[in-house]
Amino acid sequence: MSDDIPAESDPRPSSAPLLGPLEDAEGASSELQSRVTGEEDELRSSLAALSQLASAHLALEETLTRIAEFAVAAIPGAEGAGLTLLESGHADTLVASAGFVEEVDAIQYGLGEGPCITAADEARTVRSGDLSRDPQWVRFGQRVAQLGVHSALSMPLLTHDGVLGAMNIYAHGTDVFDDRATLIGELFAVPAAIAVQNAQVLAQTRRLAANLQTALTTRATIDQAIGIVMSRVGCQSEEAFSRLRHTSQIEQRKLHDVAKRIVDEAVRAAHARHSQ
Structure with a gap:
């Protein structure tokens, strides 16, 4: 066969060009799946x-x-x-x-x-x-x-x-x-x-619990102050409470603050007597 005659080409299509897009598609699919x-x-x-x-x-x-x-x-x-x-x-x-x-x-x-x-x-x-x-x-x-x-x-x-x-x-x-x-x-x-x-x-719920605790503490302090006023003045609880409320209004302070001051003063006085 003469060297000038070209060799017969392979009629089968090459798979090389198809692998690239296929691999790209598979890669994109894999990337999407990974993202999801x-x-x-x-x-x-x-x-x-x-x-x-x-x-x-x-x-x-x-x-x-x-x-x-x-x-x-x-x-x-x-x-x-x-x-x-x-x-x-x-x-x-x-x-x-x-x-x-x-x-x-x-x-x-x-x-x-x-x-x-x-x-x-x-x-x-x-x-x-x-x-x-x-x-x-x-x-x-x-x-x-x-x-x-x-x-x-x-x-x-x-x-x-x-x-x-x-x-x-x-x-x-x-x-x-x-x-x-x-x-x-x-x-x-x-x-x-x-x-x-x-x-x-x-x-x-926490706010209600805190408010309840504050209310209980406030009430206990006021009750203690009423007891102190009763013992000092020799009056009933209603009059003692009225005195506390009147003091609160005159001083423009909360009733609890007035009661706490009275209780604190009584505690300090008691400590002073015991230390003598």
Whole structure:
């Protein structure tokens, strides 16, 4: 065969060009699966931590701060979170996981418009990928865009008793929160609402217990003072109490403070007599 005659080419197509795209597709799929798995792990971890808050003996503000921090860890793309609670129909941010969240929500409540207010008022999830162009809150969006914050996700905190408030999630980039982030946020908001309600009930119980203890202590001090006045003046308890109340009014001091002074003076006098 002459050297000038070209060799017959192999009719079988080469598999080399196909491996590259196939490997890229498999790599992308593996990366996506890894990301999804990581997000699920973060959600599980945050939910587990959330479930342990009830036994943590924390103050209300500290408990709410932990919930906000768990939300940031659980929701993909979140850079900061705040919790807004409704008190007598008025919305107010109690905690924020980052300083910029406090700035954003201060603008929101100052203007009376924003994603959190809408989420709480209408009991629905609110999402924005570009606050500077969102027609729902024109003034708010333009103001917070100057802070470099463009994405927001707000979920109402719903319980059987109604809407407690809202959980606000923010990020600086545009279109940060996709459908999956929204779904995870809504899943997290359900136990978060229960945790918030439990924290409120616990705080209220502590306040009632403290008030009761104060009332008992106050009553005991007043009763002691009445007894001292009765022994000094030789009067009945009603007259002794009237004398205490009159002194309280004249000196413009609380009845308990007047009673405590009388008791303290009597104790010092007794110590002085015993030391002689």
